[in-house]
Amino acid sequence: MGPDCRIGDFVLVTVPKLFMGEGSQLNAGCLIVGRKPCRIGRHVVVSYNATVLTSSDSVAPKMDDASSESERNMVEGEVEIGDYAYVGAYALVNPCVKIGRGAVVGAYSYVDKDIGDYEVGWGQPWRRRKTRRVD
Numbered sequence: 557m558g559p560d561c562r563i564g565d566f567v568l569v570t571v572p573k574l575f576m577g578e579g580s581q582l583n584a585g586c587l588i589v590g591r592k593p594c595r596i597g598r599h600v601v602v603s604y605n606a607t608v609l610t611s612s613d614s615v616a617p618k619m620d621d622a623s624s625e626s627e628r629n630m631v632e633g634e635v636e637i638g639d640y641a642y643v644g645a646y647a648l649v650n651p652c653v654k655i656g657r658g659a660v661v662g663a664y665s666y667v668d669k670d671i672g673d674y675e676v677g678w679g680q681p682w683r684r685r686k687t688r689r690v691d
């Protein structure tokens with residue numbers, strides 16, 4: 557973890573490795589959970605109650621709560637969040653997703669695909685709406 561990182565109250569981290577660059581923050585209530593690592597760059601904000609998953613159940617092939625792990629459709633993979641990116645409150649970021657440098661994920665977004673550098677968007681699923689100005 558780099559210098560000047562801030563971790564809010566009630567943040568839960570269960571990933572095997574969490575990398576956090578200088579000046580990044582996880583605000584209160586964030587979940588960074590799953591079986592794979594999560595890489596957070598410098599000066600990133602993950603806002604209140606946002607969730608980052610590095611593994612997750614996909615829809616089970618049959619409607620059976622007792623499906624064995626091998627029958628469950630697990631998706632897992634590292635999540636990367638680039639320098640200066642902003643993840644809004646209550647957003648959900650899925651496994652394998654890469655969020656680009658300076659990108660913005662609006663509040664309550666559902667992110668299931670990569671987001672390019674400086675792209676700004678929101679929604680379920682997240683969609684690009686604009687590009688952040690870089691002066």
Ligand SMILES: CC(C)(COP(=O)(O)OP(=O)(O)OC[C@H]1O[C@@H](n2cnc3c(N)ncnc32)[C@H](O)[C@@H]1OP(=O)(O)O)[C@@H](O)C(=O)NCCC(=O)NCCS
Binds near residue numbers: 604645661678
């Ligand atoms: C993504 C975001 C940065 C975009 O801000 P913006 O560029 O100023 O966008 P605007 O406020 O001009 O919104 C444009 C339109 O999109 C809608 N919109 C914006 N963000 C939205 C979101 N997260 N979900 C759904 N709709 C959203 C607005 O209601 C507005 O709709 P309208 O055109 O019908 O009026 C901002 O809306 C956001 O989600 N910020 C995160 C807030 C947060 O999580 N704060 C945590 C505490 S610090």
